[in-house]
Amino acid sequence: MNEALARLDLLTQPSVADERADPPTSAIAGDCYLIAANATGEWTGKDGALAGWDGTQWTIAAPKDGMLIRDTSQSTWLIFSGAWQRLAAPAEPSGGSVVDVEARAVLANLLAALKDFGIFS
Numbered sequence: 001m002n003e004a005l006a007r008l009d010l011l012t013q014p015s016v017a018d019e020r021a022d023p024p025t026s027a028i029a030g031d032c033y034l035i036a037a038n039a040t041g042e043w044t045g046k047d048g049a050l051a052g053w054d055g056t057q058w059t060i061a062a063p064k065d066g067m068l069i070r071d072t073s074q075s076t077w078l079i080f081s082g083a084w085q086r087l088a089a090p091a092e093p094s095g096g097s098v099v100d101v102e103a104r105a106v107l108a109n110l111l112a113a114l115k116d117f118g119i120f121s
Contacts (some may be wrong), residue, residue, distance in 0.1 A: 013066070014068075014069040014070070015032060015069065015072055016032050016034045016069055016071050016073075017031055017032060017033055017073060018034070018071070018073040019035075019036045020034075020035070021037065021038055021056065022039070022040045022043065023041055023042050023043055024039050027056075028053070028056030030052075030054075032050060032052045033050070034048075034049055034051075034069065035047055035048060035049045035050070035051050041085055043058070043113055047064055048084060049062050049063065058086065064080065066079070066081070067079070069084075074086075077117070079117055085116070085117075087113060087116070087117040094115075
């Protein structure tokens with residue numbers, strides 16, 4: 001029952017403290033991490049999964065397509081679609097020689113980024 005509650009807590013509103021390849025030595029109950037590539041220690045072979053510390057052991061949850069998490073260390077959102085992807089902000093307009101062309105390009109980049117992130121289909 002406790003393991004099921006820990007997994008539920010990990011998956012209901014996932015927020016990770018950081019992305020790392022090795023388990024921290026001083027985790028606090030409730031801490032959650034995104035397991036980075038080439039993971040070591042208890043996380044070996046769990047690349048891309050979420051790891052939550054319940055005070056006694058790590059609960060590992062494999063990601064599913066469409067899963068959304070918040071990385072609090074970088075104040076960014078990540079979505080899983082075969083691999084974790086960070087939503088990158090589109091480039092700001094520059095130059096200014098042809099405002100209409102630049103504005104359209106920036107709007108197109110913004111829409112593409114929102115589609116990549118699953119906000120628009």
